[in-house]
Every structure is written in C-alpha cells, then in structure tokens.
Amino acid sequence: MLNISASRRAGAKQLELNIAPLIDMVFILLIFFLVTTSFVKETGVDISRPTASTAVSKAKATTLIGVTKDDTVHIDRRQVDIRAVRINVERLLAENPDNNVVIVADENSRTGLVIRVMDACKLAGAENVSIAASRGQGE
Numbered sequence: 315m316l317n318i319s320a321s322r323r324a325g326a327k328q329l330e331l332n333i334a335p336l337i338d339m340v341f342i343l344l345i346f347f348l349v350t351t352s353f354v355k356e357t358g359v360d361i362s363r364p365t366a367s368t369a370v371s372k373a374k375a376t377t378l379i380g381v382t383k384d385d386t387v388h389i390d391r392r393q394v395d396i397r398a399v400r401i402n403v404e405r406l407l408a409e410n411p412d413n414n415v416v417i418v419a420d421e422n423s424r425t426g427l428v429i430r431v432m433d434a435c436k437l438a439g440a441e442n443v444s445i446a447a448s449r450g451q452g453e
Contacts, residue, residue: 366447376414377406377440379431383422387431399431403438414442 379399380388387394389402407413415435419428428445435443 366449376416377403378446379403379415379417379435381417381419381423381428381431383420385424385427387427396427396430396434399434400438403435403440407439413440414444415440416444416446418446 377389382388387396387399389399389406394402403415417428417431417435419431432443432445
C-alpha cells in the first residue's frame with residue numbers, strides 16, 4: 315500500500331524563514347531616526363512666550379523653568395510648588411554647575427510669580443538667570 319502522507323513529507327523541501335536581514339534593517343532604520351531627530355528641551359507645558367526684538371539664543375546647557383498663565387511652575391516636566399523651586403534648582407546646579415537657568419514664562423503669567431521664581435533661582439546659586447522670549451520684529 316502506498317503511504318501518501320509519508321511520501322509528501324519525504325519529498326517536500328524544508329522551508330526556512332530567515333528574518334536576520336529584516337531585523338538588521340529595522341535596527342538600521344531605528345539608528346537613522348535617532349540620529350536625525352533633533353532633541354528640543356522644553357518645559358513640558360504649553361506656554362505662549364512674549365516677543366522681544368532683542369532676544370538672543372543661548373548655546374550652553376540650560377535648566378528650563380516654566381511658568382504658566384494659570385500660575386503653576388514646572389521643572390523637568392513636572393509641576394512644583396513655588397517653595398520647592400530653590401531646592402530643585404540647587405539640585406540641578408549640583409549636577410551641572412555650568413547650567414544657565416532660563417525661565418519660560420507665559421506672557422499672561424503674573425509678574426510677581428516670575429519675580430519669585432527668579433529670586434529662588436538666585437538664592438539657589440544660579441549666576442545666569444534669563445527669561446525666554448520669542449524673537450519679534452522691532453517696533
């Protein structure tokens with residue numbers, strides 16, 4: 315008697331699926347996108363910056379502190395109390411003493427809160443404290 319299933323197994327070629335080139339291609343694409351992506355450091359909140367015709371760009375590493383129009387303060391993408399700004403800035407300056415501190419304040423935020431944040435940064439030992447603004451046209 316003829317065994318059909320045994321003859322099919324014996325005559326059939328073993329099918330292999332080699333996915334090594336596919337994995338290599340995925341890793342190459344991942345490295346390409348990581349290298350070409352520009353990493354922009356932001357405060358983590360949506361802030362409408364005021365414009366200034368004298369605004370200049372800072373090239374050194376910076377610590378960003380966000381002040382929103384709702385009078386909340388954000389450091390490292392997390393909301394902090396105004397009383398904790400000094401401690402957080404001291405910690406960040408201990409990690410990197412050459413950091414500049416830039417306060418990214420919404421144009422509708424209270425001036426008093428921005429002054430309190432600036433004061434806390436100065437008391438923490440920050441020598442270079444700036445306020446961020448978008449570069450606008452001269453009037």
